[in-house]
Amino acid sequence: MRRIAAPLLAGIILISACSAPKKTENISMANAGKVWSSLWQQRSAEYRALCFQAYNIARQRVNEAVRNDGAKPLAIVTDVDETVLDNSPYDAMRAANNQEYSQDTWKAWTDKAVADTVPGAPSFFKYAASKGITVFYITNRSENERASTLKNLQAYGFPNADDAHLLLRQNSSSKESRRQTVLSTYNIVLLCGDNLPDFDLLYDNKPAEQSRQDVTNRLRKEFGSRYIIIPNPAYGDWENALFNNKNGASGIQKDSVMRSKLKVDKQ
Numbered sequence: 001m002r003r004i005a006a007p008l009l010a011g012i013i014l015i016s017a018c019s020a021p022k023k024t025e026n027i028s029m030a031n032a033g034k035v036w037s038s039l040w041q042q043r044s045a046e047y048r049a050l051c052f053q054a055y056n057i058a059r060q061r062v063n064e065a066v067r068n069d070g071a072k073p074l075a076i077v078t079d080v081d082e083t084v085l086d087n088s089p090y091d092a093m094r095a096a097n098n099q100e101y102s103q104d105t106w107k108a109w110t111d112k113a114v115a116d117t118v119p120g121a122p123s124f125f126k127y128a129a130s131k132g133i134t135v136f137y138i139t140n141r142s143e144n145e146r147a148s149t150l151k152n153l154q155a156y157g158f159p160n161a162d163d164a165h166l167l168l169r170q171n172s173s174s175k176e177s178r179r180q181t182v183l184s185t186y187n188i189v190l191l192c193g194d195n196l197p198d199f200d201l202l203y204d205n206k207p208a209e210q211s212r213q214d215v216t217n218r219l220r221k222e223f224g225s226r227y228i229i230i231p232n233p234a235y236g237d238w239e240n241a242l243f244n245n246k247n248g249a250s251g252i253q254k255d256s257v258m259r260s261k262l263k264v265d266k267q
Contacts, residue, residue: 027098028251029258034095037233038088048119050231055120058190058228059127065189066131075186076128077179079193080139082232084125085115085152091234098251101235103142110145113152118230122156129159134186136160138178138198140169176201194232209241 027035041047065074081087090109094101109115125135135158141149146168153161167178175197182188197203199222202215223229243249243257 027096028255030251030254031095031098033258034091034234038092038095040233041086041088042092047231051119051121054192054228054230055124057224058124058192061190061225061228062128062131062133066133070187072185072187074133074189075136075182076125076133076190076192077136077138077182077188078125078191079195079198080137080141080149080153082118082194082234083192083198083230084118084121084137084158086118087115088234089115100251107142107145110141110152111148113148113155115152117156122158125158133189134160134165136165136167136182136186138167138175138182140173140175143168143170173197174201174204176204190226190228192228192230194230195236195238196229197237199227199229203237206237206241209238212238212241 062076078084087109090106093109094105099105129135137149137153137158137160139149146163146166149168150161150163150166153166167181179188179191191199193199196212196216200215200219202219203212206212206215219227242261243254246253249257
């Protein structure tokens with residue numbers, strides 16, 4: 001093997017060090033968990049199977065609904081993020097770099113309009129539309145994300161992906177008033193989402209973990225019947241409840257809360 005002069009070798013090492021990915025030191029347990037959950041969402045067949053299961057059940061409910069004539073036309077209300085569009089690349093990027101969520105980085109991601117679809121979502125909503133059911137997208141994305149959201153939905157041929165059927169957040173994150181707007185002219189046969197406030201007013205302003213559990217126990221017959229939930233291990237109101245809805249908590253503070261609430265086998 002030919003010898004490499006010392007200065008040249010030093011230069012190669014320096015260039016290699018500069019071009020190598022930067023390693024984030026002391027990543028918080030919260031962000032490390034988000035990396036893992038993003039990996040599961042992107043790579044596990046189990047995640048895909050759960051999504052298919054949810055949308056297969058939804059298809060059965062559509063078949064039942066169209067057999068029953070009613071005074072109003074039929075509609076499905078669905079969330080967007082982690083229900084029809086997969087944003088795990090964004091979550092993975094910021095978590096791997098030990099960054100907390102920010103509206104700026106989120107907006108930079110949604111502006112690209114390149115999110116992939118949740119498994120089973122495109123075929124289900126196209127099937128529902130073929131049965132004469134109108135789809136409404138109720139999301140807490142901001143008004144300045146309207147154009148990119150429609151572009152992303154339209155790229156996959158989602159039905160009713162237009163201004164009239166995309167109901168974005170205005171003055172409140174609660175989706176109840178928007179659901180009521182749809183209910184004024186349609187019979188909502190299904191609600192699809194990954195976060196419990198996507199389904200029912202009873203989940204609004206329920207910051208405590210136990211109160212969310214209590215409401216879920218109360219509504220348990222609705223899940224798989226009228227409510228179709230998609231798995232999302234990365235984020236949601238469950239996370240807010242875990243951290244007592246304290247916005248801006250540091251990684252160290254979150255780690256402390258997580259350790260205090262985690263059930264661990266005592267050796």
